[in-house]
Amino acid sequence: MQLHKFIILIGTGVILFTFFIALLYKKKQQSPFTKYIFIFIILGLLISINTIGYYHFHMTSLYTLRFIQFLLISLQTPCIGMFFLSILSNKPFQKSMKYLIAFFLLLQVFMFVLGILNYLDFTSIYIAISLISLIFSMIYFKDLLNSVPYISLSYNPPFWIVVGLFLHSCISFPIYSLHRFIPFQTQKDLRLAIFSLSNISLIILYVFIIKSYLCFKHQPNL
């Protein structure tokens, strides 16, 4: 089996495991942000199943794969936005976040339409989503350093989710921005390696989500 296909398979396994963990903690934890993360995980699982269906079972065409993929990813963006909005503690940051979410949603709709018109090339939407996560993560870190530091980061679930999102977006952003400059014919291995790295960062994101769910078990009384 080729490495990139193997990574997709492993990724699906990790996302499935994350889904079960999230399901396990769904009733126990009623924190506002968990519902957005739960939807995010379900969408991630559907994206993975769609990818596996294409690569391993050839169930769909490339265009169908892309279209479903982009639709699901577009739905993940509001989840990420709402997640960040629910974990920020400073009012000015929350206000800025609201405006940013509105702006990015409009941008995403615009890019979605552009992608359809451009023969289903949705690369720009991937770039935008990575950029959104990156900016939101930076706002969160700024908010964290400006808030009253009474929480223990080791047991703070939102912190680990943001770290995962930050790593994923930092790795994905340059990959999606630069991959079109790598010629497909001569540098095929490099392209596959690059996308594998992006998928590995996605696996890391879900591992961090698992870690954040496990934090609920150990939250100390401060």
Added chain:
Amino acid sequence: MLQTPTESLVFFIIISVILILLLVIFIINIIYRYKQKQNIYFKDIEQLKISHENALLHSQLEMQEQTFQNISREIHDNIGQKLTLAKLHLNTLNYAENEETIFQVTDSVNMISEAINDLSDISRSMSSEIILSNGLIKALEFEAKQLEKSGLYNISLNITGSTIFLNNNTELVLFRIAQEVLNNIIKHAQATKINIHLNYTTSVFTMEITDNGKGFNKTNVLPGTGLQNIKKRAAILNGNFKVNSFQDTGTQIKIEIPLKENNANP
């Protein structure tokens, strides 16, 4: 530049590793900065807690001092005056030369005299006036004399170093500590010898009170005893409080206070 796919792949791997390392450093930096902020925050909270407790203790002590003053004044002005008047009446009583009556009246006069003296001593002991006007050493000398009067104790007061007047509140708190310690010795120690040692250095004042009593096991001391009060009072002066005691070997109480914070009169 990078011609072959292998070269590009190696270059890509190097760039990826550097990027990931940078990200990890960034995250560690965030955690480090947060932890630093958290440490400062918890220190501030602790400081706030300590100053709140100190303020609480100060007001408790002020209330206690006020109560002492009221009782002292009441003894001196009211009870003492009435007893003196009763003594005067008895002395000027014109009674028949009955031997039994003479004996009873003389006995009553003696008892009233003793009561007046005792009340006067209690009044002086409670009053902060002796501290304010004569200082800690004189007040401790007076306290030692009072105890020696009972004939149960042999008390020595030693002073080393260059004596200085500490601020009034500090001397008052130290005097109350000494009274509390002496009170504990009277109540529990069954001692015969008590040594009070005051040591003045340029930076630290030390007060050591040692007895030759039965001592106690520190683990068996119940909360709410005088030791807790002593500890709280020492904390007000930012001082250290140490107790050394073993069964049947006596007890040593040592209070150490920094002079820098306690010797300036307000």
